[in-house]
Amino acid sequence: MRSLLDTIDDDGSLAKRLAEMPADAKTITLAISQFRNTLQHPSWADDEQLPLFSEVDTDSLNETIDGGPIEGAKPIDDGFVPPRRIRSLNDAANDDDDDVEYRLIGKLGSGGTGIVYQAHQRAIDREVAIKVLRSELAADPSSRSRFLAEARVIGALDHPNVIALHDLCIDDKGQLFYAMKRIDGTSWDLQIDEMDVEKNLSILLRVADAIRYAHSQGWIHRDLKPENVMLGRFGEVLVADWGLAVNCFPHQEHREHLVAQASSAIGGTPAYMSPELASGNVASLGFATDVYLLGAILYQILSGHPPHHGSNLLDCIQAAARNDIRSTDAQGELVDVALRAMATRPEDRYASVEDFVAAIEIRRTHEESERLVRRAKRRAWDTPPEDSDDPYEKLGSAITLTNEAMELWPENRRAAETLRRLQVDFARIAANQGDLDLSIRLYESAGEGESEAAARIRADRDRRDKARENQAKFSALFTFSPEAGLLIRWSDKVVIEVNDACTELLGYEKEELVGQVISKLTIWACPSRRQIFVEELAKNGRIDNFETQFLHRCATMQDPECEKFALNKQRTADGAELSGAESDGVGPDGMMPEGIMIAQPIDVLISARTVEVGGEEMLLSTIRDISKRREIERDLEQSRQRLKDLQRLAGLGTWSYDPVADEIRWSSETYRITGRDPAKGAPSLRELMNLVHPDDRLILNDAITMAMQNGASYQIRFRQKDDTGVYRNLLARGQGDVNEFGQTVDLYGVLMPAR
CATH class of the missing domain: 3.30.200.20 (Phosphorylase Kinase; domain 1)
Known part of the structure; x- marks a missing residue:
């Protein structure tokens, strides 16, 4: 019985011809008959003649x-x-x-x-x-028969x-x-590089369904590859080109029939061939041959190329016979599945297509679980939680992602360890925020309930509880506290006490505040913020770091005209910046007639806790002036804007993205760096993602998402296709531009070639 390699080795001109041909993904066939042996390759036929x-x-x-x-x-x-x-x-x-x-x-x-x-x-x-x-x-009997x-x-x-x-x-x-x-569509090989891994896996599993059915009928395909799979416009996935198929009877007495069938036509596609196909070892043919080919397609999905390659077609055939598999940077359990399916010995591969599919499904679940863990880590620790405006939300969402990962794969040890670390971090931050009960619960959930840190928090909680028993002594001390505060009766929300720091901060006399209902005080610059504060207090019984603006009143504010101005300001502000005059007679410099100063807004943070004072539940509200901090933030924002303007003036490879208008803007240098014709204009975000190499899209998408959520800065390397279809290695640096309400209004940065 002649093999493919034997025929090539015995025919010097044929070996030379193969050595002169580039390696490709086309089917070659050695047709054996009583008349002649013919080696066929698609590129050797002159169709036009x-x-x-x-x-x-x-x-x-x-x-x-x-x-x-x-x-x-x-x-x-x-x-x-x-x-x-x-x-x-x-x-x-x-x-x-x-x-x-x-x-x-x-x-x-x-x-x-x-x-x-x-x-x-x-x-x-x-x-x-x-x-x-x-x-x-x-006129060839074997060709007609096949x-x-x-x-x-x-x-x-x-x-x-x-x-x-x-x-x-x-x-x-x-x-x-x-x-x-x-089929109204194209073959899979024309689309496989443009699809993501999940889409390609879905197609592969439908191909595997067809092969599983063929095996149940005793048939082996022998030439599975993306080119032999048709994808229809309406979701069809169809396996074609069964010209090399042979029937593999399950019983040993039929083995000679299989050998006779397979010996009449030896072949396949060298880039995907199993060793027994490439060497012509018909005795080793079986269902495991198709398992190998399915594994080869999986390997291409993950690595971006078929498993076998050579400097020419002859080298590629010999590499397939030796089972030399091209190296790849791709890692993960799915790569392990592909490598096992492509084991050199058929008995070392998956026993059936069902086992191969089951391994993919399990590994897909594991990959998704690991992906969620990676997202949770980035969410929690790309920037320290302490630097976040809302560390509770940051860590809480990371814990949610990790719990989802463990639901998918309960034995995921990385997920379990990540969850423990997140809970410990959350417990530490909760303790720093004064949420001692929450902190202890989190330590216990993490299995750290008996740790030294948890013991300290319990001691703090015990001291807090004991202090609450002595809150009756608080009123006298409260009055002289250096931190501005109000003591409010919880039952009717009436101000019972204010300290000297509070009256100094707001510019009011104590008698003007004591006895007033907190929701009706005219100290609020924004009525809508006042309403939110009252509703949150009513709902939770406490509030932490509530940011708003109060109106500081000068000593002459009792003037009727000034009072009228302040009231007009309060009614019309509703969150807008307080500027301009609201009553007749106010000058452009903000001065009332005869030199009377108008009320000035100040930025404050309010926190409130319930305490027992004389057997009655009170709400202790502390007020912290953050005007200087806000001024620094505004200066920083101006500096960022100036930096962006300087980058544009310098002609650097700059970019920006407006999430509201969904518009990307590039400098002229950016077009040169990316190899894009400026006449095309900057791509949309969707088009940009399609130009990025499939393996790099997730990291770029995650970086943009993080910047959109909290203005986080980032530096990433990725590959982007230029107008010639070549991927360029690029380095992007950027961050989000966050407004005073914590909303990302712009992403911007620079782009340069990666070294």
């Missing part, structure tokens, strides 16, 4: 190529193949052929053994695809992911052809 249909004289099959008789040769017996008439649509001379069943419309593609045309089937009035055996192979076998295999496999066969016929000139469903 071949007529659509050549008249075939079956008697010539009893003659040699030079016309001499072949002793013992027998005419070809195709079995039952009904005749059908077929003509070209352009053949006007055949307009009167009422019995023509198929009219050819155009050519769809070709391979080493057949040509595929689009055709119209007259009887059913539908568009079909017709595959025709090449005319130069029509062509008929391919059609009958497709017809026997009634599965939604196997292309449907409509008809198997012979035309009036003796040419074999079969009609099948025409």
Whole structure:
């Protein structure tokens, strides 16, 4: 029995020809018959010089190529193949052929053994695809036999992911052809690089379903690859090209039949071939051969290239025979699945397609769990929680992500350890915020309930509880506290006490505040913020670091005109910046007539806790002046704006993204760095993501998301496709521009080539 490598080694001209051809992803076939052995490759056929249909004289099959008789040769017996008439649509001379069943419309593609045309089937009035055996192979018994076998295999496999066969016929000139469903779409190999891993995995699993069904009927495909999978416009995934399929009977007594089948045509696609296919070891063929090919496609999905390669086609075949697999930077459990499926020995691979699919499903779950853990870590620790405006939300959302990861994969040790660390960090921050009960619960959830830190928090809580018992002594001390504060009766929200620091901060006399309902005090610059404060107090009984603006009143504020101005300010502010005059007679310098100063807004933080004072529940509210901090923040914002302006003036590779307008802006230097024609304009965010290498899209998306959420700065490397289709290595630095309400109004930064 001849193998593929034996044939190549024995034919020096053939080996030379293969060595001169670049490695590709095309099918090669060694056809073995009593007349001649033929090695076929799609690029060796000159389609333009071949007529659509050549008249075939079956008697010539009893003659040699030079016309001499072949002793013992027998005419070809195709079995039952009904005749059908077929003509070209352009053949006007055949307009009167009422019995023509198929009219050819155009050519769809070709391979080493057949040509595929689009055709119209007259009887059913539908568009079909017709595959025709090449005319130069029509007189070859083994080629005809394999062509008929391919059609009958497709017809026997009634599965939604196997292309449907409509008809198997012979035309009036003796040419074999079969009609099948025409797919409005493209082959997978033309789209695989543009799809993300999840989309490609979904397609692979549907291909595996078709192969699992074929195996249940005893068939081995032998040439699985993306090029042989058709993707329809409406979600169809169809396995095609069953020309190398053989039937693998499960019982040992049928093994000789398999060997005979496989020996008549050895081949496949070197870039994906299993070692037994490349070496021609027919005795090792089995269902594990298709498992290898499925693993090879999975490897391409993850690495971006097929498993075998060489400097030329001969090197690629030899690499497949040795099972030399190209290296990749891709890592993870799915890579391990692909490598096991591509084990050199068939018995070391997955025992069945079902086992291969189950391994993918398990690993996909694990990969998703790990991805959630990575997101949780970035969310919590890309910047220290203490630096966040809302560390509770930051850590809380990270804990939620980690819990989701553990639900997907309960045995995920990284998720369990990450959850413990997050809970400990949250407990520490809660303790710093004074939430001692929450802190203790978090330590206990993390399994650190008996730790030294938890013991300290318990001691703090005990001291706090004891202090609450002595709150009756608080009133006298409260009055002289250096921190501004109000003591409010919880039952009716009436101010019971204010300290000296509070009256100094607000510019009021104590008598003007004591006895007033907190919701009606005219110290609020923004009525809507006052309403939010009251509602949150009513809902939670406490409040922490509530940011708002109060109006500081000067000593002459009792003037009726000044009072009128202040009231107008309060009614119209509603969160807007307080500027301009609101009553008649106020000058542009903000001064009332005769030198009376108007009330000035001050930025404050309010915190409130319930305490027991004389057996009655009180609300202790402390007020902290943060005007200087806000002024510094505004100065910082101005500095950032100036920096962006300087970058634009300097002509650096700058960029910015407006999330409201969904608009990206590039400097002229950025077009040069990315290799994009300025006439195209800056890409949209969606288009930009499509230009980024699929392996880098997640990290870029996460960086943008983090910057959008909290203005975090970042520096990332990624690959972006230029106008020639080449990926360029780039380095991006940037951060979000956050307004005073904590909303990201702009992303900006610089772009440069990565070194």
